[in-house]
Amino acid sequence: MSFYLLCKVLFSRKVVTGLLLLQLALTLALLLNSVLLMQQTNRQLKQPTGLDLHNTLLVQLKPTTSSLRVYPALEELFTRQLQAVQSIPGVLAAAYTNQSAILQGGNNGNIYDVEHQDRTNVPAVPMYYVSKDFFTVLNTSVLQGELPQNVVSLDDPGRPAVVLTKSLADKLFPDKSAVGQEVNRGRVAAVIDDFYGQRSAQNVMYNGIQVALPYTVDWGYSILVRTAPEQTEAVRQQLDQVIRKVEPNIEIFYIRNLAEQYQRLYRTEYGLAMLLGILSGLMLLVTMVSSYSSTHFHALKRQQEIGVKRALGASKNSILLELLSENWLCTAIGASIGVVLALLLNQALAQVITIPPLNWYLPLTTIVTLLLCVTVATWYPAAIATRVSPATATKAL
Amino acid sequence: MEQFLYYIKVSLVSIKRAPLPYALTIFILSVGLGVFFANATFYYQLNSDPLPAKSNKLFFPMMLITPYDCNDCRPPRVLSYANVQKLANSDIPSAKAAMYSADGYARLSSSQPPTPVVIRITQRDFFAMFDVPLLHGSFWADDGGRFEILLSRAMALKLFGRTDVVGEQMLLDDKHFSVIGVLNHWQMLPRLYDANGRNHLSPTEDIFLPLETGYDLHYLSKTNSQTFDSTDYRKLSTEGRTGALHQLQYWVQLDTETQQQAYRQFMLNLANDEKAAGRHPAPINNQLTAMRDIVSYFGDESGDIQAFALVTLLFLLVCLFNASHLSLNRYLSNQYEFSLRRALGASRAQLQLQMLADVLLMALFTIVGALLTGYVGIKLMNHLLPGNSLFSSWDIPLLLSLLTITLVCSYLVTLYPSLRASFGTLNQQLKE
Numbered sequence: 001m002s003f004y005l006l007c008k009v010l011f012s013r014k015v016v017t018g019l020l021l022l023q024l025a026l027t028l029a030l031l032l033n034s035v036l037l038m039q040q041t042n043r044q045l046k047q048p049t050g051l052d053l054h055n056t057l058l059v060q061l062k063p064t065t066s067s068l069r070v071y072p073a074l075e076e077l078f079t080r081q082l083q084a085v086q087s088i089p090g091v092l093a094a095a096y097t098n099q100s101a102i103l104q105g106g107n108n109g110n111i112y113d114v115e116h117q118d119r120t121n122v123p124a125v126p127m128y129y130v131s132k133d134f135f136t137v138l139n140t141s142v143l144q145g146e147l148p149q150n151v152v153s154l155d156d157p158g159r160p161a162v163v164l165t166k167s168l169a170d171k172l173f174p175d176k177s178a179v180g181q182e183v184n185r186g187r188v189a190a191v192i193d194d195f196y197g198q199r200s201a202q203n204v205m206y207n208g209i210q211v212a213l214p215y216t217v218d219w220g221y222s223i224l225v226r227t228a229p230e231q232t233e234a235v236r237q238q239l240d241q242v243i244r245k246v247e248p249n250i251e252i253f254y255i256r257n258l259a260e261q262y263q264r265l266y267r268t269e270y271g272l273a274m275l276l277g278i279l280s281g282l283m284l285l286v287t288m289v290s291s292y293s294s295t296h297f298h299a300l301k302r303q304q305e306i307g308v309k310r311a312l313g314a315s316k317n318s319i320l321l322e323l324l325s326e327n328w329l330c331t332a333i334g335a336s337i338g339v340v341l342a343l344l345l346n347q348a349l350a351q352v353i354t355i356p357p358l359n360w361y362l363p364l365t366t367i368v369t370l371l372l373c374v375t376v377a378t379w380y381p382a383a384i385a386t387r388v389s390p391a392t393a394t395k396a397l
Numbered sequence: 398m399e400q401f402l403y404y405i406k407v408s409l410v411s412i413k414r415a416p417l418p419y420a421l422t423i424f425i426l427s428v429g430l431g432v433f434f435a436n437a438t439f440y441y442q443l444n445s446d447p448l449p450a451k452s453n454k455l456f457f458p459m460m461l462i463t464p465y466d467c468n469d470c471r472p473p474r475v476l477s478y479a480n481v482q483k484l485a486n487s488d489i490p491s492a493k494a495a496m497y498s499a500d501g502y503a504r505l506s507s508s509q510p511p512t513p514v515v516i517r518i519t520q521r522d523f524f525a526m527f528d529v530p531l532l533h534g535s536f537w538a539d540d541g542g543r544f545e546i547l548l549s550r551a552m553a554l555k556l557f558g559r560t561d562v563v564g565e566q567m568l569l570d571d572k573h574f575s576v577i578g579v580l581n582h583w584q585m586l587p588r589l590y591d592a593n594g595r596n597h598l599s600p601t602e603d604i605f606l607p608l609e610t611g612y613d614l615h616y617l618s619k620t621n622s623q624t625f626d627s628t629d630y631r632k633l634s635t636e637g638r639t640g641a642l643h644q645l646q647y648w649v650q651l652d653t654e655t656q657q658q659a660y661r662q663f664m665l666n667l668a669n670d671e672k673a674a675g676r677h678p679a680p681i682n683n684q685l686t687a688m689r690d691i692v693s694y695f696g697d698e699s700g701d702i703q704a705f706a707l708v709t710l711l712f713l714l715v716c717l718f719n720a721s722h723l724s725l726n727r728y729l730s731n732q733y734e735f736s737l738r739r740a741l742g743a744s745r746a747q748l749q750l751q752m753l754a755d756v757l758l759m760a761l762f763t764i765v766g767a768l769l770t771g772y773v774g775i776k777l778m779n780h781l782l783p784g785n786s787l788f789s790s791w792d793i794p795l796l797l798s799l800l801t802i803t804l805v806c807s808y809l810v811t812l813y814p815s816l817r818a819s820f821g822t823l824n825q826q827l828k829e
Binding site: 015016019020022023026027029030033034062064065066067123215216218219249251267268270271272274275276278279282283286287289290293294297300301345348349352353355 | 418421424425428429432468500502511513570571572615616617619630631698700701703704705707708709711712714715716718719721722723725726729730777778781782783784813817
């Protein structure tokens with residue numbers, strides 16, 4: 001079996017081979033980019049958040065009557081709700097906050113070292129106004145300083161102290177300790193471990209927290225609940241009833257754990273990756289159908305040729321290998337064109353979505369997958385072709 | 398007709414003789430077209446023009462009148478109340494309306510459970526500018542503050558159980574309001590008057606409230622709001638009207654090119670006046686964006702749908718190549734029959750008519766398969782990309798386009814194989 005003869009056989013049917021090559025090339029291009037996108041989404045979903053995603057519950061809610069949305073009624077409502085939630089068995093800590101962690105965007109603003117505003121200004125840093133147990137709920141470690149212990153009103157004279165996450169503290173005060181420094185939101189009291197704040201921020205780990213009553217709950221507020229492991233679901237079942245019992249004039253938008261919240265944050269990427277994954281599966285199926293039909297048809301057309309070869313001493317295995325080799329060669333050529341197409345498609349997709357560039361090992365893996373699928377699809381018709389008896393096949397000669 | 402039926406009968410006999418290759422061709426074409434249809438539905442609906450007669454006459458003016466030296470030097474995507482007043486101080490537009498949206502709770506009496514509602518807080522011209530249909534009642538007499546609201550048809554039915562509720566009283570966030578109008582069915586998709594932050598993908602609002610009343614009652618925007626000075630956003634009725642609290646969309650209707658030029662000049666003059674008064678520290682950057690361009694101006698096009706559109710188009714190509722390949726094999730298998738008919742006197746034109754009958758049958762089977770695949774694809778996309786779910790409906794022009802595409806694809810898939818079968822050397826073909 002020579003390479004030259006294989007090529008000659010393949011290109012003796014120009015149109016059919018051309019169509020097959022185009023299909024294979026496009027399939028590989030789509031497959032490669034789909035895998036890239038799926039890998040990227042997988043990486044995003046697995047990046048560290050600094051949070052105990054599965055044992056932290058998030059309740060998003062809002063009072064439905066305007067009288068409950070103003071102080072002091074609102075503060076009293078917070079207290080009652082937190083007391084009730086903390087009394088649920090399995091709850092380790094609960095805190096209110098004007099907004100949750102793990103959001104696309106929300107309440108944010110710029111923050112800077114008041115002495116060096118021009119070179120330290122960081123835009124769109126989430127602003128959290130929380131009760132003191134917020135840090136216990138998130139289970140964050142205090143790296144420097146001391147956490148504020150008293151809730152203050154933002155309307156009181158003197159601004160409440162600020163707690164920064166480590167990444168933000170390092171950005172604002174690269175050469176010195178942040179504790180005791182003045183930022184535009186107040187004096188820095190402590191630096192804590194990083195946690196995932198808002199996706200639209202310059203850095204998702206930049207967060208500024210103040211133990212204070214929220215300015216307003218017109219956009220709703222959150223209660224974050226840390227539960228004992230294995231009891232999260234049981235607590236979740238009770239939360240709605242417990243909160244409504246405290247105050248019925250409340251709309252509860254949702255109760256979910258932070259793992260679900262995180263999944264929802266990347267829902268578009270996840271959805272697109274899933275769609276492309278399904279499409280890749282369909283493409284492989286279509287390629288297999290094509291390879292099957294091509295081998296089946298050409299084996300039928302070449303029955304006499306195969307019969308003669310068998311009569312001249314060719315074994316069934318050598319005929320099988322020859323038919324498979326034709327398909328492998330076709331796949332290899334199609335895949336090579338496919339890599340170039342994949343690069344072009346990657347650039348086109350990068351115009352509308354975020355997609356990483358092609359690496360060197362992914363094309364190899366994808367080509368091997370394609371070869372495997374083609375082999376599986378062509379095995380049966382090729383095996384059938386080898387069963388042609390030399391006497392039957394050459395009867396008409 | 399008799400001849401046509403004969404062609405159809407011959408096609409059916411040919412299918413029966415080798416059903417597997419035919420079924421595979423139909424399957425592959427159906428999958429390719431179905432996936433393409435599913436995405437095309439979203440792409441078509443998302444890029445449709447909700448107001449074709451007006452989309453090039455409605456403009457969103459934006460200016461960099463902010464109390465800071467700019468960072469990226471693009472004007473804010475939302476305007477402050479004070480800046481809207483300045484922009485509204487012109488008679489050039491045929492109509493103008495500022496607006497924003499907020500959340501609220503509606504009920505008929507305090508003893509009832511509240512219904513969460515989305516409120517569009519706007520001005521009188523909003524309804525004329527965006528062709529909002531009125532079922533009962535009337536719009537506001539002017540842009541002044543008043544405790545009068547308009548309801549969407551669905552909200553009227555939900556709250557009152559009927560639509561003719563003009564003059565009825567209801568509570569909105571514990572304040573008493575009179576219903577002065579009920580809108581007819583209205584779903585502007587995409588909702589381009591509020592395109593910032595992909596809000597154009599959301600449904601239209603339930604309740605419409607005068608802008609001045611919204612500010613008086615301290616309704617904060619539920620979408621994008623920015624404060625560029627020390628304005629306390631809880632004091633919307635006072636500081637919100639004078640400070641740099643930006644939360645408004647503002648639209649003007651400029652029917653002619655002359656009006657558009659004049660309004661651009663008005664904006665430039667305004668910017669120069671503000672600069673002279675020291676209220677415009679940033680470089681002048683005025684934008685007057687037409688409604689049809691607003692989504693791309695904000696950079697909020699659906700990248701997921703665009704990416705998937707590109708991929709599904711390529712997938713359709715793969716399926717077309719594959720179906721052509723299968724079809725070619727099928728026709729080559731039937732080569733002897735074609736040649737025999739030619740030898741018996743059938744002209745090439747008659748063979749092509751036979752091919753057209755094949756195309757019609759194939760298109761019929763394929764359209765059924767493609768619509769089924771498309772339907773499943775849309776359900777799947779709604780599940781995986783729920784943000785676009787409002788844009789998943791089929792309408793008559795879309796279905797007709799899809800039908801045409803199926804016919805064209807079926808024809809393309811059959812064209813080359815049938816030509817090849819009809820144009821070979823007769824002698825040689827009959828010997829094979």
